[in-house]
Amino acid sequence: MSPQHRRARRGTRSARVVRIVITCVAVASVALCVRSGATATVSDVRQTSVSSWTVADRQQACLARLIETRLPRGTPVYIGSSQGFASQELIELSTLWVVPQPTTASATWVLSLVPGEDCSGETVRLRHP
Amino acid sequence: MTDALAVVLLGLGLPGLIPALVAARNSPAVVFLAPVLGGVMAAVGAMLELGVGGSLVGWYVVVAGVVNVAAAAWWLATGRHRRRDSVRPVWYLSVVVVVLGFVALPLVGLRSPQIGYDANAVWIPHALLIAGGHSVMAFGLQNVYGNASYPPLLPAAGALAFERFGHGDLVLAVRVTALLNACAVGVVGSGIATAGVTSGTVARRLSIVAAAAFCLVAFAVAGNYAINGYADLFWSAAALGAVVWGLVMPRDGRSLMIAWTCAVAASLTKSEGFTTAIIVIVLIALRYAPPPLHWPKRAQTYPSGRVDTVGVNWRSAPLWMRSAGYVLVPALPGIAWVALMQHLGISNAFFGGGSSESATYRAGSALSGIAGHLVILPVALAVALAGWFWLRKDRQRAGMGNPIWLWVACLSSLAVLVVTYVVGSFEIHWWLQTSVDRTTIFPQLVLYSEVVLWLVVVFVGWSQPTVSGTEVPASSEMERQAQALADSPQ
Numbered sequence: 001m002s003p004q005h006r007r008a009r010r011g012t013r014s015a016r017v018v019r020i021v022i023t024c025v026a027v028a029s030v031a032l033c034v035r036s037g038a039t040a041t042v043s044d045v046r047q048t049s050v051s052s053w054t055v056a057d058r059q060q061a062c063l064a065r066l067i068e069t070r071l072p073r074g075t076p077v078y079i080g081s082s083q084g085f086a087s088q089e090l091i092e093l094s095t096l097w098v099v100p101q102p103t104t105a106s107a108t109w110v111l112s113l114v115p116g117e118d119c120s121g122e123t124v125r126l127r128h129p
Numbered sequence: 130m131t132d133a134l135a136v137v138l139l140g141l142g143l144p145g146l147i148p149a150l151v152a153a154r155n156s157p158a159v160v161f162l163a164p165v166l167g168g169v170m171a172a173v174g175a176m177l178e179l180g181v182g183g184s185l186v187g188w189y190v191v192v193a194g195v196v197n198v199a200a201a202a203w204w205l206a207t208g209r210h211r212r213r214d215s216v217r218p219v220w221y222l223s224v225v226v227v228v229l230g231f232v233a234l235p236l237v238g239l240r241s242p243q244i245g246y247d248a249n250a251v252w253i254p255h256a257l258l259i260a261g262g263h264s265v266m267a268f269g270l271q272n273v274y275g276n277a278s279y280p281p282l283l284p285a286a287g288a289l290a291f292e293r294f295g296h297g298d299l300v301l302a303v304r305v306t307a308l309l310n311a312c313a314v315g316v317v318g319s320g321i322a323t324a325g326v327t328s329g330t331v332a333r334r335l336s337i338v339a340a341a342a343f344c345l346v347a348f349a350v351a352g353n354y355a356i357n358g359y360a361d362l363f364w365s366a367a368a369l370g371a372v373v374w375g376l377v378m379p380r381d382g383r384s385l386m387i388a389w390t391c392a393v394a395a396s397l398t399k400s401e402g403f404t405t406a407i408i409v410i411v412l413i414a415l416r417y418a419p420p421p422l423h424w425p426k427r428a429q430t431y432p433s434g435r436v437d438t439v440g441v442n443w444r445s446a447p448l449w450m451r452s453a454g455y456v457l458v459p460a461l462p463g464i465a466w467v468a469l470m471q472h473l474g475i476s477n478a479f480f481g482g483g484s485s486e487s488a489t490y491r492a493g494s495a496l497s498g499i500a501g502h503l504v505i506l507p508v509a510l511a512v513a514l515a516g517w518f519w520l521r522k523d524r525q526r527a528g529m530g531n532p533i534w535l536w537v538a539c540l541s542s543l544a545v546l547v548v549t550y551v552v553g554s555f556e557i558h559w560w561l562q563t564s565v566d567r568t569t570i571f572p573q574l575v576l577y578s579e580v581v582l583w584l585v586v587v588f589v590g591w592s593q594p595t596v597s598g599t600e601v602p603a604s605s606e607m608e609r610q611a612q613a614l615a616d617s618p619q
Contacts, residue, residue: 011519018519019587022512026584029508030342033577037235037349044238044353057242057300064297079273088250091273095257096265096296102272 055120062119064093070126071098071109078107078129086113090124104129130239133304136290137312141167144193148200152386156323157224158374161232161315162387165367165394168309170196171285172397173462175259179270179281180469182263185288220326224337228318231341232311235348238356239307242300248358251276256287256302270475278470278477280463282397283309283360303358310355313366314347316391317578320373325585327528329592336585343581350573352566364402365571367395368409368542369578375413376534377582388413389459396463400477401549403463405542405571412538414455416530421445484554491557495550498561499543502569509576516583523590524583532579539575546572 043049071077075098079090090111091100101107109126116123145166146159152166153159174188181188244253251274258269259281270277286309287302294301318340325336348355351362368391375388392413396406470476484491500506513532516524524532546568553560 015519015590018515019590022516022520022583022587025508025512026580026587029505029580030346030577033349033505034342034345035349037345037352040349040352041235041238044243044356045240050241053241053243057244060244060299061297085246085249088254088275092249092254092257092299095254095269096261099265100269100273 059120059122060089060093063089063113063122063124064097066118066124067094067111068097070124073097074099075109076101076107078104078110080104080110080112080127089113130304132294132298132301133290133308136286136293136301136305137164137167137308140289140293141171141286141309143167144170144189144197147197147204149390151200151204152383152390154383155221156319156383156387157221157228158316158319158323158387160225160229161312161319162390164309164312165316166196166390167193168282168286169390169394169397169462171289172280172282172466175266175281175285175288176462176466176469178259178263179266179473184262185259185285186292189285189289220333223334224319224322224340227337227341228315228322228344231344232315232318232348235345235355236307236311238353239304241356242303243353243357244300244303245354245357245359247360248303248306251279252284252306252358252360253287253299253302255279255281255284256291257296259284259288260291260296267473271473276477277475279360279399280397280403280466282394283363303356306358306360306363307356310348310351310362310366313363313370313391313394314344316370316387317347317366317373317574318344320370320378320387321578321581321585324373324378324527324529324582325588327526328589332585332588332592335588339581339584339588343578346577346581347574350577351570354567354570359567360399360402361567361570364395364398364405365574367391367398368402368405368571369574371395371406371409371413372535372538372575373578373582375409376416376538377530377532379528380417380530385413385417392459393462396460397466401546401568401571403467404545405538406463407460408541408545409538410456410459412534413459414452416534418448418452418455420449420452484557486557488551491551492547494557494561495547498550498565499546499569502566503572503576505573505576505580509579512580512583516586520583520586520590524586527586527589529582529586532582535575535579535582539572539579542575543572 077094077098078101079087079094090113094100094111098109098111104110107129110129112125112127113122114125115121116125118124142164145163145168149159149163149166153162170192171185171189173192174185177183177188177192178185254269254274255277258266258274261269283306284302286305290301290305320340321343322337322340325332325339328336347362347366351359351365355362370391371388373388374384374391378384389410392406392410395402395409397403513536517532550557550560
């Protein structure tokens with residue numbers, strides 16, 4: 001057998017081994033990743049998760065309704081909740097009904113999210129600036 | 130869920146269908162590309178709403194009309210010169226059905242009406258502002274709302290949903306985003322399946338399986354962010370779509386158009402998406418229309434017979450202009466949004482002021498934070514090196530581009546990410562803690578796609594074994610096509 005043939009056979013054997021190794025590594029890494037994703041999805045659709053998100057969703061809808069019933073459309077308001085999620089949430093829920101303002105100077109009302117009975121433990125407080 | 134599906138299929142997919150068919154022709158990616166293209170048109174509509182005036186729906190109808198007429202005209206004009214691809218309908222249908230099934234599977238998570246923090250704080254408010262019309266949008270973005278400079282693609286899609294079904298149910302926008310995530314992942318999945326199309330029957334089928342597995346991986350990497358209204362999976366998958374179709378698939382008009390569409394979608398989705406899209410667009414331009422490396426000078430012959438080079442040879446200018454065009458055309462919508470933000474004086478909060486932490490400290494923290502999310506990096510590197518050393522011919526036979534393009538895209542985006550964390554103004558640990566799992570979705574997806582693409586190369590190699598580095602004669606028409614592609618420079 002010539003040296004070229006020997007080299008060729010070695011190359012073919014190496015390529016075969018590499019193919020098997022790449023297949024094993026790729027399948028293992030993909031499987032591990034998919035498994036973690038499946039675990040996350042299963043926990044998302046668990047009844048407790050679904051019901052707690054449904055409660056949060058209903059609470060937001062309730063707060064939005066509260067703003068709509070208490071303030072006329074187009075009222076300039078200032079979001080007075082302390083910075084953070086409450087403030088962001090109030091801006092979101094009031095958009096397209098009232099008009100959030102950058103300062104109290106141009107606002108008729110100041111809105112803040114406070115503990116209360118109206119919407120699953122929270123309510124919207126209104127006060128003049 | 131039916132409302133969100135109607136918005137994505139009819140509101141975005143239908144207006145995007147003809148342009149997607151013209152761009153992607155008979156690729157299975159058409160099914161997934163159409164809603165993405167619809168999203169791009171909605172984003173352009175939102176841009177015009179903010180910049181010119183009017184409402185989203187009005188501008189969306191105008192933009193969709195113009196794009197559809199232009200696409201139809203292009204289709205008719207190039208009809209005689211169009212190349213007929215011999216794609217088997219069974220393969221086409223298999224890819225669409227399998228990829229569709231595997232991008233739909235993780236969407237069962239939508240049973241839980243989750244709204245993530247950024248969805249509440251950024252994306253849904255922006256969607257509501259866009260739905261409110263020009264004056265509401267302009268006043269809100271300039272004065273009250275956070276992250277106002279974020280591009281408008283996903284909020285515009287959400288705004289279309291609010292316009293049609295009202296804004297009583299905010300989860301509607303979240304569901305639209307999740308469905309668009311699935312579409313963007315589907316474009317990548319179709320690309321991976323298409324990478325194995327030139328091989329034998331078994332390899333073709335296995336490539337479809339690999340594509341399906343990648344779709345699950347994409348959702349697994351993104352985790353809850355895929356279904357709770359965040360934009361990170363969408364821009365990452367769109368940018369990866371640009372990488373796979375523009376830098377991995379064989380060079381042709383169809384792949385280029387799909388890649389450009391994906392890049393435009395990524396650039397109109399998020400600031401990180403814009404920078405990454407620009408990187409990918411430049412790489413695609415270098416691959417498709419490389420500029421001349423030197424700027425040759427004009428030759429002048431003196432009476433003595435001496436020849437010298439003087440001045441500039443303007444004959445190479447068209448080549449440079451062609452390369453610039455390959456960058457400017459797909460980058461234009463993203464650049465237009467950035468320019469509009471500059472014009473309106475809307476800036477990004479991330480770079481508002483200096484940080485008291487030193488640059489080296491921030492860089493070290495950023496690198497260690499990012500590294501924690503790139504467990505796949507050494508695996509992908511090992512696979513790429515082994516594949517490049519032993520299976521290069523199989524890759525060329527499959528018609529795939531040089532893997533170095535994909536690595537340059539991945540490492541460049543990582544470099545931009547590190548620089549962003551270093552020069553940003555937020556406290557670095559808080560910033561990393563609240564963002565690094567999202568900002569690393571793109572590099573993770575790129576690395577996983579590299580592993581899966583080498584798996585496809587293995588399948589191609591199994592169906593056409595290489596003997597001692599010499600080529601096996603191509604036996605079928607498809608193999609001959611692949612051979613021709615492999616012989617062309619990548």
